[in-house]
Amino acid sequence: xxxxxxxxxxxxxxxxxxxxxxxxxxxxxxxxxxxxxxxxxxxxxxxxxxxxxxxxxxxxxxxxxxxxxxxxxxxxxxxxxxxxxxxxxxxxxxxxxxxxxxxxxxxxxxxxxxxxxxxxxxxxxxxxxxxxxxxxxxxxxxxxxxxxxxxxxxxxxxxxxxxxxxxxxxxxxxxxxxxxxxxxxxxxxxxxxxxxxxxxxxxxxxxxxxxxxxxxxxxxxxxxxxxxxxxxxxxxxxxxxxxxxxxxxxxxxxxxxxxxxxxxxxxxxxxxxxxxxxxxxxxxxxxxxxxxxxxxxxxxxxxxxxxxxxxxxxxxxxxxxxxxxxxxxxxxxxxxxxxxxxxxxxxxxxxxxxxxxxxxxxxxxxxxxxxxxxxxxxxxxxxxxxxxxxxxxxxx
Amino acid sequence: xxxxxxxxxxxxxxxxxxxxxxxxxxxxxxxxxxxxxxxxxxxxxxxxxxxxxxxxxxxxxxxxxxxxxxxxxxxxxxxxxxxxxxxxxxxxxxxxxxxxxxxxxxxxxxxxxxxxxxxxxxxxxxxxxxxxxxxxxxxxxxxxxxxxxxxxxxxxxxxxxxxxxxxxxxxxxxxxxxxxxxxxxxxxxxxxxxxxxxxxxxxxxxxxxxxxxxxxxxxxxxxxxxxxxxxxxxxxxxxxxxxxxxxxxxxxxxxxxxxxxxxxxxxxxxxxxxxxxxxxxxxxxxxxxxxxxxxxxxxxxxxxxxxxxxxxxxxxxxxxxxxxxxxxxxxxxxxxxxxxxxxxxxxxxxxxxxxxxxxxxxxxxxxxxxxxxxxxxxxxxxxxxxxxxxxxxxxx
Numbered sequence: 001x002x003x004x005x006x007x008x009x010x011x012x013x014x015x016x017x018x019x020x021x022x023x024x025x026x027x028x029x030x031x032x033x034x035x036x037x038x039x040x041x042x043x044x045x046x047x048x049x050x051x052x053x054x055x056x057x058x059x060x061x062x063x064x065x066x067x068x069x070x071x072x073x074x075x076x077x078x079x080x081x082x083x084x085x086x087x088x089x090x091x092x093x094x095x096x097x098x099x100x101x102x103x104x105x106x107x108x109x110x111x112x113x114x115x116x117x118x119x120x121x122x123x124x125x126x127x128x129x130x131x132x133x134x135x136x137x138x139x140x141x142x143x144x145x146x147x148x149x150x151x152x153x154x155x156x157x158x159x160x161x162x163x164x165x166x167x168x169x170x171x172x173x174x175x176x177x178x179x180x181x182x183x184x185x186x187x188x189x190x191x192x193x194x195x196x197x198x199x200x201x202x203x204x205x206x207x208x209x210x211x212x213x214x215x216x217x218x219x220x221x222x223x224x225x226x227x228x229x230x231x232x233x234x235x236x237x238x239x240x241x242x243x244x245x246x247x248x249x250x251x252x253x254x255x256x257x258x259x260x261x262x263x264x265x266x267x268x269x270x271x272x273x274x275x276x277x278x279x280x281x282x283x284x285x286x287x288x289x290x291x292x293x294x295x296x297x298x299x300x301x302x303x304x305x306x307x308x309x310x311x312x313x314x315x316x317x318x319x320x321x322x323x324x325x326x327x328x329x330x331x332x333x334x335x336x337x338x339x340x341x342x343x344x345x346x347x348x349x350x351x352x353x354x355x356x357x358x359x360x361x362x363x364x365x366x367x368x369x370x371x372x373x374x375x376x377x378x379x380x381x382x383x384x385x386x387x388x389x390x391x392x393x394x395x396x
Numbered sequence: 397x398x399x400x401x402x403x404x405x406x407x408x409x410x411x412x413x414x415x416x417x418x419x420x421x422x423x424x425x426x427x428x429x430x431x432x433x434x435x436x437x438x439x440x441x442x443x444x445x446x447x448x449x450x451x452x453x454x455x456x457x458x459x460x461x462x463x464x465x466x467x468x469x470x471x472x473x474x475x476x477x478x479x480x481x482x483x484x485x486x487x488x489x490x491x492x493x494x495x496x497x498x499x500x501x502x503x504x505x506x507x508x509x510x511x512x513x514x515x516x517x518x519x520x521x522x523x524x525x526x527x528x529x530x531x532x533x534x535x536x537x538x539x540x541x542x543x544x545x546x547x548x549x550x551x552x553x554x555x556x557x558x559x560x561x562x563x564x565x566x567x568x569x570x571x572x573x574x575x576x577x578x579x580x581x582x583x584x585x586x587x588x589x590x591x592x593x594x595x596x597x598x599x600x601x602x603x604x605x606x607x608x609x610x611x612x613x614x615x616x617x618x619x620x621x622x623x624x625x626x627x628x629x630x631x632x633x634x635x636x637x638x639x640x641x642x643x644x645x646x647x648x649x650x651x652x653x654x655x656x657x658x659x660x661x662x663x664x665x666x667x668x669x670x671x672x673x674x675x676x677x678x679x680x681x682x683x684x685x686x687x688x689x690x691x692x693x694x695x696x697x698x699x700x701x702x703x704x705x706x707x708x709x710x711x712x713x714x715x716x717x718x719x720x721x722x723x724x725x726x727x728x729x730x731x732x733x734x735x736x737x738x739x740x741x742x743x744x745x746x747x748x749x750x751x752x753x754x755x756x757x758x759x760x761x762x763x764x765x766x767x768x769x770x771x772x773x774x775x776x777x778x779x780x781x782x783x784x785x786x787x788x789x790x791x792x
Binding site (some may be wrong): 003004005006007008009010011013017042043044046047051052055056059065067068069070071072073074101104105107110111112115116117125133136137139140146171188204207209242248249250252253264268269270271272273274275276278280281282283284286287288289290291295300322340345374 | 398399400401402403404405407409413417435438440442443447448451452454459460461463464465466467468469470480501503504505506507508511512513515529532533535536567568576603604606620632638639644645646647648649660661664666668669670672674676677679680681682683684685686700706
């Protein structure tokens with residue numbers, strides 16, 4: 001009667017959540033200052049002022065009926081227009097309001113897209129290491145997640161492996177740049193290469209293979225990069241964006257799905273995404289947080305907050321002797337574990353109240369993910385614990 | 397590649413939405429005052445003051461990190477405790493925080509429950525007439541929606557038909573009281589009768605048949621009724637509640653799922669609902685609107701607003717000569733169409749700029765649904781148009 005796979009999923013949420021929940025309990029036992037929780041990607045730079053200002057302005061000047069009422073299921077039209085304008089101005093995205101679906105964050109966007117495109121037995125390619133819940137979402141629609149390995153300098157895709165893994169059952173290739181968990185940002189060269197491979201394979205198999213670009217970290221880039229917008233490289237791309245990280249609103253569940261006018265059956269695809277989301281129970285994205293968007297597009301939480309953490313932690317860890325991928329975006333460091341078994345390594349760290357996530361859960365063993373969306377104190381006081389951990393393995 | 401069923405669903409949202417969207421356009425053409433839109437169940441009594449007060453209090457006194465951050469996927473623990481306490485005090489519900497899942501409204505709650513319990517080929521019973529999207533949600537999980545007919549005085553279930561329709565494939569019976577579209581409220585006698593039938597059938601087939609109670613209108617009752625809480629009548633009940641109507645927040649997507657401790661495998665079921673929701677892309681319910689709940693539980697929008705509309709409209713329509721089901725709750729009148737073809741009847745009304753929803757879309761032809769969550773002006777000025785419509789059919 002009750003599907004056991006969901007009982008199991010409900011029992012063991014995810015390696016990240018397990019560590020995070022442990023951390024909350026542990027802090028009550030030994031005190032906040034004695035637990036160094038680098039487990040979860042919960043942005044801790046405060047939401048930018050525009051958020052609170054917009055909410056209060058709306059509460060004081062809009063009607064309850066409009067502000068809290070149902071919007072169109074695909075999102076309020078004016079909000080979709082504002083998002084389309086922003087994407088066109090910022091990235092030359094060649095989209096319009098009808099091609100925007102306002103979603104409850106990136107995860108429901110991915111769920112709606114997978115549900116809309118994947119039949120039982122279809123394959124979805126992802127580049128390892130990757131956010132664990134891609135597997136949950138692909139499993140849900142009966143698809144098979146196929147991992148392509150990375151090269152281990154920049155953690156860009158291994159193109160030969162991509163070529164070998166695409167077959168006639170491949171429907172979707174997922175990218176996630178800036179990347180969780182490595183912090184890698186795909187540059188124009190990487191996107192061009194992926195696009196070339198996917199175009200050739202789409203032609204070979206006689207149907208488009210969609211590129212699904214999961215972009216919650218798009219605005220969290222710490223260098224003088226201009227983010228290369230994916231639809232400009234590969235027209236059959238579906239962008240799943242979230243404001244969770246950009247505006248530090250992960251709990252509020254607001255984001256969007258966007259395609260370009262040149263996409264395969266663009267307008268039918270947009271309609272189908274709406275129909276798919278409705279079938280999964282999505283009535284509309286939270287209305288208040290839809291209506292703040294026109295006032296907050298282009299703004300971000302204070303990125304220096306994360307950049308400083310990154311710099312201190314990267315330098316601190318490499319000085320100790322750790323091997324760390326240099327991250328250009330997001331708020332994660334991907335650190336080589338000091339033994340083969342990353343889960344054991346994480347548990348040794350946990351015994352020191354240092355909470356870091358084993359990379360096996362990201363489909364790529366041998367590393368740990370260190371989230372640096374934490375307060376400075378945790379970074380500064382955490383470094384000696386990383387040193388203690390290092391010494392335990394390497395001697396003093 | 398793109399599943400055509402979702403393109404179709406995206407193209408034609410629902411009869412209600414189609415009329416509602418038409419009304420918006422039509423109002424721009426002929427002026428707001430000349431369109432009498434009784435189509436959508438968008439509550440128009442303003443949210444009670446506690447909502448705005450709680451939001452501003454939280455914005456001023458909570459941290460951005462806590463207020464807008466991820467909560468536990470199943471909902472913030474303190475919020476779940478508050479909901480459980482409220483249900484125990486108000487209805488003697490015998491539940492606890494672990495049996496509460498905070499959902500993005502009732503619809504996602506239903507989606508998660510169906511996904512968790514229904515295998516391909518299973519049957520789900522619903523009492524006609526019913527909210528159309530039950531079919532969308534049941535179709536999505538591969539189930540078959542089976543309609544039980546009502547008696548036509550109070551629009552309670554036809555029990556003989558229920559007995560005949562339950563078979564070994566039946567997994568769920570859905571109830572929705574107060575009812576959309578009839579306004580019927582199931583009293584203790586009705587719930588006792590349904591419970592007796594389901595208990596006997598569960599025993600006969602050797603597995604529990606779950607009662608899924610969709611309760612967005614629970615607090616919209618206009619008489620001196622005490623709402624009979626379903627788990628007190630049938631232990632294997634799953635309550636899907638929404639604050640959309642109670643607090644006039646339909647756009648904000650906040651509600652919960654609750655079961656009683658005595659339910660079949662209650663704690664496993666609660667875990668499975670969480671796992672199921674996660675698989676559908678639900679990360680957590682909007683955090684700000686979770687946190688206002690402890691301050692707003694038990695409060696409602698001004699129900700007199702709806703009650704007055706009901707009284708004026710019920711009297712007005714019956715005085716004209718319409719046959720109307722007397723509604724004890726929700727904000728709908730179910731009115732017998734003046735011809736067999738309710739869709740044609742609705743289109744004749746539409747030509748008079750009177751927007752009423754044909755009942756065929758509710759799985760029960762021959763009626764129209766008149767939503768009275770509209771401003772008084774629409775009721776008062778709409779009545780003469782109802783008269784004109786009546787006269788067109790019945791002569792003067």
